[in-house]
Amino acid sequence: MPKPWFVPAIHALANPARFLKIARPLTPLLFWLGIALAAFGCWAGLTQTPPDYLQGDAVRIIYIHVPTAWLGMAGWSGIAISSIAYLVWRHPLARVAAQAIAMPGALFAGLCLVTGSIWGRPTWGTWWQWDGRLTSMLLLFFVYLAYMALVRADDDRGGDGRIPAIFGIAGSVLLPIIRYSVVWWNTLHQGQSIGLTSSTIAMSIMWPLFFTLAGFTLFFAAIVLIRMRALIAGAKAEARLRRKATV
């Protein structure tokens, strides 16, 4: 059976030297382009769009809340995909990628909860509600923290990374729960307002969201690359010192 087109590409990238050759010039490019797009989107969202007829100016929080929610969930998807790649092909870079995603993913999941809570106070009249969407997102945040603790514990006992990888895959069960929570349960959180083909938000309000979504995504990718480079360099230095100590 022929391999899917992306498998040879993944194998080629899994070489750390080749990965670093690509990651070094790519990191500042993604970082600064991400910052520029996100900054423009935030400026446009704060100054160039009309207030919502119901929410008023509080609607401007969506330009940062939606990207943080998207990245909190996309981050865990990245951990799950990297964990599968690590368990199937044993590529050390897949393990490094999953570990590098955890911290920014947790931070964005946390920022989603905080910005949502800040938006909820003037809009819903409450900081927090134990409804399906909010509670499942809070669970994802705790799962991120548990994953980071598990990775650290596995490293400390000299584990091979299999247990965090299994946890990374198992945790992905939360993603459809978060996605469909507004459909399955009668929640305070509004239903899906942005889809792949249609949206219930007027384009005059929504357009800066495309810039903040793209900008924060590139920024997230740059942070993951920076953290991957740190993990690779740290592992190399440790291995070299250990080799020298045994000679």
Place this chain on the structure above:
Amino acid sequence: MKLDPWPFVTAAYAIVAIAAVAMSLLSWRAMRRAERALEESRRA
């Protein structure tokens, strides 16, 4: 009573900006420290 939304909007943007800057600095510092340790291990 309808609340003025601007303090909430400002707080949300400020928290995200501070978190993004802090994460960038911490990640960058960790990378520089690890790459310096790698250089030192090469020389040692």
